[in-house]
Amino acid sequence: MNMYNKSPKKYRPIYFISFLAGVCVMCLSGCEKVIDVDLNDANPQIVIEGNLSFDDAALEVKVTKTGSYFGKEAAETVDDVYVFLENEAGKKVDAFPLGQGLYKIEFYPVRRNEEYTLHVETETKNYVAKSKIPAPVAIDSLSYSYQQEVKFFDGGYRILLYFSDPPDEKNYYRAKVYKNGELQNETSDIIVFDDSGLDGRVIQVTLRGQVFEHGDTARVEMFSIDENAWVYFSTFREMANTNPGSPAPSNPVSNFSNGALGYFSAWSVSEKQIIIGE
Amino acid sequence: MLKKIIIVVVLLFTGIFTNAQTLYVLSGNVTDMSTGESLVGAAVAVAEKDGIGAFSNSYGFYSLSLESGEYRILVQFTGYETMVIPVDLRKNTKLDIELNKSNYEIGGVVVTGQRADRNVTSVEMGKVQLAPKQIESIPVIFGEPDILKTIQLTAGVKPAGEGNSGFYVRGGGIDQNLILLDEAPVYSASHLLGFFSVFNSEALKSASLLKGSIPAEFGGRASSVLDIQMNEGNMKRHGVSGNLGLISSNLTVEGPIVKDKSSFMLSGRRTYADLFLNLSSDDDIKNTYLYFYDLNMKANYKIDGKNRIYLSGYLGRDDFGYKKEFGFDWGSITGTLRWNHIFSERLFANTSLIFSNYSYNINVLRDLDLKIRSEIQDVNLKQDFSFYMNADNTLKFGFNIINHRILPGEVRVNEGYTYISPENISRRRAVEWAGYVSNSWRTSDKIKLYYGLRLALFSNIGPGEFYEFDDSGELIETIQIGKGKSYKTQGGLEPRLGFNYTFTNRSSVKASYNRIYQFLHLLTNSTTTTPTDLWLPSSNNVKPQISDQFSVGYFQNFKSNEFESSIEFYYKNLQNQIDYKNGADLMFNSTVESELVFGRGWAYGAELMLKRNFGRLNGWFSYTWSKTMRQFDEISNGNPFPARHDRTHDISVVAMYDITRKLKLSATWVFYTGNAVTFPSGKYEIDGKTIGYYTERNGYRMPDYHRMDLGLVWQLRKTTRFESSLNFSVYNAYARENAYFIDFRTKEDNPDETEAVQVSLFRAIPSISYRFKF
Secondary structure: OOOEEEOOOOOOHHHHHHHHHHHHHHHOOOEEEEEOOOOOOOOOOEEEEEEEEOOOOEEEEEEEEOEOOOOOOOOOEOOOOEEEEEOOOOOEEEOEEEEOOEEEEOOOOOOOOOEEEEEEEOOOOEEEEEEEOOOOOOEEEEEEEEEOOEOOEOOEEEEEEEEEOOOOOOOEEEEEEEEOOEEOOOHHHOEEEEOOOOOOOEEEEEEEEEEEOOOOEEEEEEEEEOHHHHHHHHHHHHHHOOOOOOOOOOOOOOOOOOOOEEEEEEEEEEEEEEEOOO | OHHHHHHHHHHHHHOOOOOOOOEEEEEEEEEEOOOOOEOOOOEEEEOOOOOOEEEOOOOOEEEEEEEOEEEEEEEEOOOEOOEEEEEEEOOOEEOOEEEOEOOOOOOOOOOOOOOOOHHHHOOOOOEEEEOHHHOOOOOOHHHOOOHHHHHOOOOOEEEOOOOOOOEEEOOOOHHHEEEEEOOEEOOOOEEHHHOEEOOOHHHEEEEEEEOOOOOOOOOOOOOEEEEEEEOOOOOOOOEEEEEEEOOEEEEEEEEEEEOOOEEEEEEEEEEOHHHHHOOOOOHHHHOEEEEEEEEEEEEEEEEEOOEEEEEEEEEEEEEEEEOOOEEEEEEEEEEEEEEEEEOOOOEEEEEEEEEEEEEEEEEEOOOOOEEEEEEEEEEEEEEEEEEEEEOOEEEEEEEEEEEEEEEEEEEEEOOOOOOOOOOEOOOEEEEEEEEEEEEEEEOOOOEEEEEEEEEEEEEEEOOEEEEEEOOOOOEEEEEEEOOOOEEEEEEEEEEEEEEEEEEEOOEEEEEEEEEEEEOEEEEOOOOOOOOOOEEEEOOOOOOOEEEEEEEEEEEEEEOOOOEEEEEEEEEEEEEEEEEEOOOOOOOOOOOHHHHEEEEEEEEEEEEEEEEEOOOOEEEEEEEEEEEEEEEEOOOHHHOOEEOOOOOOEEEEEEEEEEOOOOEEEEEEEEEEOOOEEOOOOEEEEEOOEEEEEOOOOOOEEOOOEEEEEEEEEEEEEEOOOOEEEEEEEEEOOOOOOOEEEEEEEEOOOOOOOEEEEEEEOOOOEEEEEEEEEO
């Protein structure tokens, strides 16, 4: 079998430079302290998370608003908008408001390679985003390998993910990792990758960010997503990069119109589980 | 109309100035009596004729045209005794002048003024001249004298960050400074993340920063020119000097090869912080290595009175790694071969062949055997002529051809074990060429003019791939260009103008205008420079940056030039500035041009400088008020936003005080408005993660920055054979915790709440070094 590796994130020497900066900071008695910063409160902006699942044949939309940065209350939910989904033929289905900012279509058969449009309408503004479901791709298998502690990486078990990439099309993926049933959900846990340079091959992905110990259960969900969702989560992940030399931060690139934050993604998912050391 | 313009231009450059009286030329070289080093910028004046005089050029050569007669020639250079030489001028005369160092060396002028009133009487404006020997006592971080750090203490020049040797000049970017070491461009001027500059001050003779009027012989960078010259080496006797410090040491050897005919200079520097890492009990630190070294060398040979050859070179490298598993090294190599030829008393020529290379290598050997290499290399031919036409006109002309070769990134991976697909990005070749002509014209005792014109062009040359993109940045066509074929040529004319009206020898008004094209752009996905930053040539997708700068200033000296003062105003307009799309991938990306956005910038400000040149207490005060803006359609909804380095107020105070002849105390204090930064104006939740909501670029300010450094030089011995001194310094003497960056994050103990955390780099850093010379 022709076996290739693919690192989830492009290899970037910039990480090593950050490490170098880190060494200097340590050696030279740098210091950290919590400070008060006077931030302006921007006008609340609408935030939409739309997920259309091929496997569950369901749409789930969550609508919230941005809040004050140092505010202690939970995000304000939005329960008075009109949410509906439209397919390529122009057929519209309304989503049912469940409260807590949630809107759902319980049963909605999704066809692959068809583009869906999500509409979220308020009294004054309409927000629209499109997403297309790519061909479902299944995880072939999972394995793991032990890596010694080396500079820049903790020692421990890393999960290896194998799948066959569909040939002659551009594919984008996202993975979520559960450790003993718990979703690893820091910004730095966002894993997105694509098949560039490895189209149509059996691809091996090493999940470097999540470290396991002997006896741990690892579950991996791999989502086939479209390019917009890939761009969204790639730019989202940049937020985790808070090194001193990082570029000016900005909002992740959304596929919604009219300045709404968030994303609309249609996807299919495949999952596998493995116990380390067995 | 065009005809008239041509006639005027021709007249301007060919001497309107036919003088009935026969003129004779007095010319020669100005050198240091004890070492034979040529002196740059020494003033050669005629005592009988106010306002008539010349400055020695970069090679120590001067030329003066005078009517026949008896004169007293006055020669002045800072730190040297003034010399008066009687001359009976009846024919063209060669007069070589040797100046004697003044005895009282400590307490000399710091930022040199050459002829004491040059700042007032010359057309130059926005110029800072530094002599490394004279900045030794200014305290700096880690006790290592550093010319770039000292330049940051002058008006209009701002450091890139804490302890960083990168700098911004009058609102321009870090990559808009042309840094020349013996005429060779230095692409990366810093070591160890910018805490050290690549310039070992032991090896340097002079440095001048041109930020206002930039003469036509310079071009290629939009904001400033930093022209650094290495020492030539002592012509008279051998000498050794050195400096032992806590972090680094250097050693310089110099001397004649053939006495009074040729000399050499060799200087090396190395840091040894890694030796301390070895002492650590932590295996990780113990196995890490991290150091840099520099080597400067120069040799020259006087073939005869009319010909002289110089060969100089620089080699510097940073090396960082962990065991044998990971290695990362980067650095520059430059070389310059120069030939000075004096065609006649009036025509001086210099031909230079220049080489410059910057590269970095990354090796990850452990289990993947990955090698990455990136490189930029220049070969440059430069021809300059100075024609000392008559007493009032100096004509300069020449040309310059640079061949650029850029290897953006070559990734090699062990076959059969492919972590990443090997990516080979098309190499880039380009030719940059320029021709110029300029004239300095002293129209009367009161008015001096400078006018010049430079033509700068840039062509992409094959072999290579060029790309066409549609509006959304999707690749639509790849164009293959064959070897040696040129693809796209861009560039244009750059006028350079200067004006000086002198009221008296004590005060003057000056004005200048420059246009400069810049064809190479530094892509850096961070706010300071890193060794992996990429130089991108202009192409079909990337237009050259163009800067237009207007400046005016008033200059006045007091008390026989004991005090200098000036106020300058500038306005700079920058076209085709570069920024990046969100999440842009700049490394190892062959279509990186599609990740860029283009916009414009402008900057204006006022610079006030007050300086005391001599006395027991000397030094300077500078204050800059400025505004630096950028505007991109794609950023902040197209609204103008302040550039990161837009610092409204910037103050530097440098004071040196001679306690006794052997003890000298110095102090510097800097203050500047915090950088413009982007902070969140709200937060929201996505996918169970809290993130910041950003509404505008650079809408906030870092806290104000201020810091005081102290230094003490204690001269232990000083005889003609041996000199030694101890140098103590404290960086950040009152331990101000200046913000290096501010991190917005969720609280560790409560993920629903967010906090802002300020990280500072340094508290007070004391250091000590021992300097010797024999």
